[in-house]
Every structure is written in C-alpha cells, then in structure tokens.
Amino acid sequence: MTENTPKGRPFDTDLTKRVLAAVRSQLEDYGFVNLSIEKIASEVGCGKTAIYRRWPTKPELVAAAILDTSEIGDLPDTGDVVDDLVEHAWQNLENFRRSEDETGNNGLLLAMFNMDVIPIISESFMQARHAMGREIIARGVKRGQVSSDLDHDLIIDTLAGLTLFRTTLKPDTRVRTDDEIKATYRSLVRSLIGDPR
Amino acid sequence: MTENTPKGRPFDTDLTKRVLAAVRSQLEDYGFVNLSIEKIASEVGCGKTAIYRRWPTKPELVAAAILDTSEIGDLPDTGDVVDDLVEHAWQNLENFRRSEDETGNNGLLLAMFNMDVIPIISESFMQARHAMGREIIARGVKRGQVSSDLDHDLIIDTLAGLTLFRTTLKPDTRVRTDDEIKATYRSLVRSLIGDPR
DNA sequence: ACAATAACGAAACGATACGTTGTGTTGCAC
DNA sequence: GTGCAACACAACGTATCGTTTCGTTATTGT
Numbered sequence: 087m088t089e090n091t092p093k094g095r096p097f098d099t100d101l102t103k104r105v106l107a108a109v110r111s112q113l114e115d116y117g118f119v120n121l122s123i124e125k126i127a128s129e130v131g132c133g134k135t136a137i138y139r140r141w142p143t144k145p146e147l148v149a150a151a152i153l154d155t156s157e158i159g160d161l162p163d164t165g166d167v168v169d170d171l172v173e174h175a176w177q178n179l180e181n182f183r184r185s186e187d188e189t190g191n192n193g194l195l196l197a198m199f200n201m202d203v204i205p206i207i208s209e210s211f212m213q214a215r216h217a218m219g220r221e222i223i224a225r226g227v228k229r230g231q232v233s234s235d236l237d238h239d240l241i242i243d244t245l246a247g248l249t250l251f252r253t254t255l256k257p258d259t260r261v262r263t264d265d266e267i268k269a270t271y272r273s274l275v276r277s278l279i280g281d282p283r
Numbered sequence: 284m285t286e287n288t289p290k291g292r293p294f295d296t297d298l299t300k301r302v303l304a305a306v307r308s309q310l311e312d313y314g315f316v317n318l319s320i321e322k323i324a325s326e327v328g329c330g331k332t333a334i335y336r337r338w339p340t341k342p343e344l345v346a347a348a349i350l351d352t353s354e355i356g357d358l359p360d361t362g363d364v365v366d367d368l369v370e371h372a373w374q375n376l377e378n379f380r381r382s383e384d385e386t387g388n389n390g391l392l393l394a395m396f397n398m399d400v401i402p403i404i405s406e407s408f409m410q411a412r413h414a415m416g417r418e419i420i421a422r423g424v425k426r427g428q429v430s431s432d433l434d435h436d437l438i439i440d441t442l443a444g445l446t447l448f449r450t451t452l453k454p455d456t457r458v459r460t461d462d463e464i465k466a467t468y469r470s471l472v473r474s475l476i477g478d479p480r
Numbered sequence: 481a482c483a484a485t486a487a488c489g490a491a492a493c494g495a496t497a498c499g500t501t502g503t504g505t506t507g508c509a510c
Numbered sequence: 511g512t513g514c515a516a517c518a519c520a521a522c523g524t525a526t527c528g529t530t531t532c533g534t535t536a537t538t539g540t
Contacts, residue, residue, distance in 0.1 A: 094515025095507045101517090119316060119399040122497065130385045133518045138499065191398070199396030199451060201314040203284065203389070212452055232369060240445075243453065247444030248437075254396060255409055256440065270437060291486025292536045298488090319526065330489040410521065481540100488535065498525080506517065 097140070104130045109151035110194055114187055118148060118197040134179055145202035152198055156181050156211055161218050167226030172268060172276045175245045176220055179267070183252045192253060199254075216242055232279050241278045248274065294337070301327050302334055306348035307391055315345060315394040342399035349395055353378050353408055358415050359361055364423030368472045369465060372442045376464070379450045389450060396451075408413055413439055429476050438475045445471065 108129050112121045123144060127134045141147035157180075162173035184251075185194030198207055219242035226232035252258060275281075305323045308397035320341060324331045338344035354377075359370035380389030395404055423429035449455060459467075472478075 091509080092515090093509075093513080095517070097516070119397065119528065121440065123499090126499065127518095131518095134499085135501095135519090139516070142499090144498075158528090193398060196396045196398060196401070199393050201390060201393060204393070204452065208452060216453075237467065237470070240471065243448055244441060244445050244471065246452075247446070247448030248441050249444070250448050250452065251440055251444030255401065255405060255443075256413075270434065273434070274437065274441065274475075277477065278471075280474065288538075289486090290484075290538070292488075292538095294487070295536095320528085324489095326487090330491090331486065331528085332490090332530090336487070339528085341527075429518070483538105483540085485538085486536090488533105489520075490534105491530100494528095496525105496527080496535105496538105499523095501520100501522075503519085504517105505512085505519105507515090509514090510513085 095155060098136075101130070101132055101136060102140065103148075105140075106130070106151045107152045109147060110155065110185065112196045113151065114185060114191075114193045116268070117193045118144075118200055118203075121148070121197075141227070145200060146206065148197050148200070149203045149206035152203070152207060153193075153211060155184055156207075156215055158211070158218075159282050161221060163225070165229075166271065167222065167229065167231040167279065168281060169231065171219075171241070171245065171279075172271045174222055175249060175271045175275070176268065178246055178249045178254070182249060184236045186253075186260070190258075195253060213244075218245070219245075226279070231281075236279065241275075244278060245271070245274065284370075289405060295333075298329055298333060299337060302329070302337075302344075303348045303351045305356045306344060307352065307382065310348065310394045311382065311388075311390045312344065314390045315341075315400075318345070318394075319435070320344070342397060343403065345394050345397070346403040348407045349382075349391060349400070349404060350408060350454055351444065352381055353393075353404075355408070355411055355415075360422070362426075364426065364428040364476065365469065365472050365478060367423070368438070368442065368476075369468045371419055372446060372468045372472070373465065375412070375446045376444055376450070379446060383450075388454075392450060398433070412443075416442075423476070427463075428478075433476065441475060442468070442471065 105126060105248060108126045111119065112126060112129075121144070123134060123137055127137060137147065141150055156178070159177040159181075162170040162177075164170055164173070179192045181197050182192065200205065216239075220238060223232055223238045227234050302323060305326050306318065308317045309326075316339070320331060320334055324334060334344065338347055354372040354374070356378075357374060359374075361367055361370070379389065379392050382387045382438040395401065414437075417435060420429055420435045420438060425430045
C-alpha cells in the first residue's frame with residue numbers, strides 16, 4: 087500500500103479560496119510590492135500561519151492566486167483555422183481582462199512580471215497555452231488552410247504578444263468594443279497565415 | 284530676468300551616474316522587490332540622503348535607471364518602409380536586450396512592470412517610440428508602399444508586442460542569431476503590410 | 481574675504497512587512 | 511481515547527523604506 091491517507095486535521099478548502107480571492111483583490115489595488123500578507127490574514131480572518139502553511143513565500147502565494155483564475159480553456163475546433171486562432175487569442179484576452187478593474191488597470195497581470203513568479207506561471211500555464219496554439223495550426227495545415235512553410239511559433243507568439251502589449255504597456259485611451267477587437271484579431275490572423283480573404 | 288542661477292553646492296553628476304548604474308546592476312540580479320536603496324548607497328559609497336534628494340521614491344529611482352539606458356533612437360528613413368519597420372523593431376529589441384544577462388533573464392525589463400513605474404516609462408518613452416512607428420508608416424503611405432486602409436496602430440503594436448512577449452514571458456530555449464531574428468521581423472512586417480514579396 | 485545656500489556622509493529614527501517560532505485549541509481518522 | 515496536523519493568536523528577529531538631524535564641504539554672489 088503506497089496509499090497516502092492524510093493524517094490529522096485537513097486543510098480548510100474554503101479558507102484557501104478566500105485567501106486567494108483576497109490576494110487577487112489586494113494585487114488589483116496595491117500591486118505586488120504593497121501586498122501585505124498580514125493584511126490578507128486579518129481581512130480573511132485567519133492567522134498568518136494558515137497562509138504560510140500553504141504557500142511558503144509571497145511569490146508562490148501570488149502565483150497561486152493568478153493561476154487560480156487563469157483558465158486554460160477548451161481547444162477551439164470549428165473546422166476553420168482562422169476562427170480557431172481568433173478564439174485562441176480571445177481566450178488569452180479574457181484571461182487578462184478577468185483581472186482588469188474599471189479604469190483598465192491590471193495589477194494582477196502586472197504581478198506576474200516578477201522574477202520569482204514568471205517561472206511558475208510559465209511552466210504551468212504559458213507552455214500549455216502555446217501548445218494549444220500549435221495544435222490549432224497543425225490541424226489547419228492538415229486541412230490545407232495553412233502552409234507548413236510558415237513559422238508557426240511566430241504566429242502564436244505574435245497574437246499573444248499583441249494582447250500582452252496592449253493590456254500592459256499601452257493603457258490605450260481608445261474604447262474598443264468586443265466586436266472591434268475580434269475583427270482586429272481576425273484581420274491580423276489572416277495577415278499572418280497569408281489568407282487571401 | 285526670470286533666470287534661475289542655481290544656488291549652493293551643485294549635484295555631483297558623476298555620483299548620479301554611478302547610482303543609476305548600481306541600480307541597474309541590482310535590478311538585474313535581484314529584481315525590483317529585493318532592490319535595496321541602502322545597499323545601493325553603501326555600494327556607491329554615498330549616503331541615502333544623496334539618493335532621496337534626487338528621486339523621492341523607489342519607483343521613481345527605478346524608472347530613472349531604466350530610462351537612463353533606453354534610447355529613443357534615430358528615425359529610420361531608408362526609403363523602404365519594410366526596412367524602416369524592421370529597423371524600428373530592432374531598436375526595440377536592442378533596448379530590451381541591453382539589460383539582459385548571460386542567461387537571458389532580464390530583471391531590468393521586468394522592473395518596468397510595476398504600477399508606479401509603468402506610467403513614467405510610458406509617458407516619456409513608449410509614446411515617443413509609438414509616434415516614430417506612425418511616422419515610418421505615414422512615409423510608406425506617401426510613397427505608395429503601404430495602403431492607408433490598414434490599421435497602422437495594429438502594425439506597430441504587433442511588432443512591439445512580439446518583442447515584448449518573447450523577451451519576458453517566453454524565455455525561449457532556442458538560440459537565434461541576429462540575422463534570424465531580423466529575417467523573422469522582415470517576414471512579419473511583410474505579412475502585416477500585405478507585401479506580395 | 482566672507483556670507484548664503486544647498487549637496488554631502490553618517491547616524492538614528494518610526495513604521496511596516498517578511499517569515500519563523502511557540503502556545504494552546506480544534507477537527508478528523510483509527 | 512489517542513495521535514496527528516491545521517487552526518488562531520502572539521511574539522520575535524531581521525530587513526527595508528523614507529525621514530530627520532548634524533556637522534562638513536563645494537559653489538555663487540557681494
């Protein structure tokens with residue numbers, strides 16, 4: 087029996103959820119630097135030890151809070167590679183926007199850009215998202231919608247990069263509707279795969 | 284006479300340079316969070332007051348250190364819009380790479396992604412870079428190399444986004460030569476402006 | 481030469497936060 | 511009931527921010 091029956095009092099899963107939610111809320115308002123674990127504990131109504139028992143350091147706590155609301159999403163498979171790539175890009179945007187406040191600021195997303203947080207997110211999330219992009223394009227190639235000569239990684243990274251850039255460094259004053267954004271993705275995808283329209 | 288002749292002992296400009304260089308070095312190794320102004324002072328051999336007299340807070344100090352090595356660059360003007368956009372993208376990459384260490388990590392660039400740093404960099408640098416991109420494309424339109432129907436902002440942001448994404452979130456294991464990277468930019472630019480080759 | 485001004489190094493300060501440790505209590509499995 | 515581990519609470523050592531004070535030094539104007 088290599089079974090691992092847990093001994094002793096189990097974790098309070100509801101407390102876990104409340105902590106992660108409180109972390110997200112504070113990241114949004116104050117950012118990584120000014121996030122205080124002591125404030126989280128008092129807000130949630132628990133001891134600091136309950137937090138440190140789960141996540142040994144602040145970066146790991148923050149990474150957990152980010153991953154907790156990041157959805158890998160389902161692999162789009164409409165039969166059309168353009169639709170699939172647009173949907174894929176849209177999923178990225180939704181993940182970023184989930185943590186956006188009313189003014190367009192995104193403290194949670196910014197918290198990801200930390201030497202100790204990036205490796206965790208990258209390993210458990212970004213790589214999986216990238217693999218989904220590759221799969222979408224591979225199916226497009228099989229259907230003859232995409233040339234295999236194209237640089238597939240470039241297509242995926244370009245789409246992700248645009249979303250990242252516009253969400254972080256360019257707090258654009260322009261208000262765009264969801265339809266406008268989707269149309270932009272669609273036109274970009276068509277350019278990238280050389281679709282003649 | 285509204286002349287402002289400075290009174291008293293002037294700033295030591297050499298000290299200013301040494302502080303900013305030390306800040307960059309520490310950001311590279313430890314990141315924003317673990318950068319210590321006290322360590323900077325002792326390393327440079329000055330008092331903390333000399334630093335706080337110049338930059339009132341840590342984010343402003345960090346922003347100054349980043350801007351100090353960021354070059355706006357000259358507006359490319361080769362007569363060919365593709366060459367100009369490739370050069371523009373290359374300048375972005377060079378700005379990012381200037382602070383890369385031997386392992387490809389980039390603590391200085393990551394330090395930019397901070398609620399209190401981004402606005403400073405964005406206002407005094409990103410907007411100017413974006414304007415240069417617009418000018419390049421405007422000249423291309425005038426020469427008849429680019430259709431005015433295209434979304435010019437999209438072209439600029441897509442190029443910048445790719446560089447940002449690959450420099451931060453995707454610590455790519457693949458080693459690419461400068462020539463490969465330039466060829467990638469070239470092919471992407473051609474896709475974006477609909478250049479038939 | 482001398483006065484006014486402000487940067488300089490050094491040191492101490494209060495406040496805040498990380499992460500650890502110890503105490504006694506509570507919940508769950510055997 | 512016994513063992514185990516999570517729980518709240520409190521105290522602790524260390525580190526850092528940003529401020530303040532002090533005596534000193536460099537520069538300008540009279």
